[in-house]
Amino acid sequence: MDRIARLSRVLRLCFAIALATLIVLSSFVIAITYQEAGRWAAVSVAAEVILQGALLFQGERLLALYQRGVLFESANARRFRTIALLVVAAAVLPRVRGPAGSLEVTFQVDFNAIVVGLFMLILSWVMFEAAKAADEQRLTV
Amino acid sequence: MPIIVTLDVELAKRKMRAGDLAEAIGITPQNLSVLKAGHAKAIRFSTLEAICKVLGCQPGDLLRFDPD
Numbered sequence A: 001m002d003r004i005a006r007l008s009r010v011l012r013l014c015f016a017i018a019l020a021t022l023i024v025l026s027s028f029v030i031a032i033t034y035q036e037a038g039r040w041a042a043v044s045v046a047a048e049v050i051l052q053g054a055l056l057f058q059g060e061r062l063l064a065l066y067q068r069g070v071l072f073e074s075a076n077a078r079r080f081r082t083i084a085l086l087v088v089a090a091a092v093l094p095r096v097r098g099p100a101g102s103l104e105v106t107f108q109v110d111f112n113a114i115v116v117g118l119f120m121l122i123l124s125w126v127m128f129e130a131a132k133a134a135d136e137q138r139l140t141v
Numbered sequence B: 001m002p003i004i005v006t007l008d009v010e011l012a013k014r015k016m017r018a019g020d021l022a023e024a025i026g027i028t029p030q031n032l033s034v035l036k037a038g039h040a041k042a043i044r045f046s047t048l049e050a051i052c053k054v055l056g057c058q059p060g061d062l063l064r065f066d067p068d
Helices: A002-037 A039-067 A074-092 A111-138 B007-013 B018-025 B029-036 B045-055
Strands: A095-097 A104-106 B003-005 B063-065
Touching (some): A002 A039, A039 A095, B007 B018, B007 B029, B018 B029
Antiparallel strands (some): A095 A104, B003 B063
């Protein structure tokens, strides 16, 4: 239990730093992309950044639960499910590239990420069942 | 839930406090409160046995089925 809390605290800090860095850097990247590749490429980059930011945020919140010792609650399962859906969404997100005037839309599907995302989705369902079992255990006198 | 726990009635009959019963049967007052308030989802046979032993009653005196 202590081990989980300690590692969660360290990882939470890493996630928070990564999220702050992403927010700062992405504003520059989006501005440069807007100037060099146009509006739609900038929107595409912004969508990617939002997904990555949401992933980091959800990860940080999940670790916060672990740090507080909340392991088998439906709140954990919900965070896990959201992370799984974000991973899948990031894997199928279309990318717009190229200079303004000659847009190039690519649908590069990352099958590995989809498999990992779907696996995490199943794990989140297992966690929902675990939360139910923990709830019953807690209310067994 | 249609199962009603009448532990508080049995305690009142014997003029016994919930805390004393909890101590006598070896469970926490919080857990006994969960049982007394009817929030429990299950009760172990060992707990039921201990309560019956201390109160000198039958399991049927502690639980009642009310379909409404």
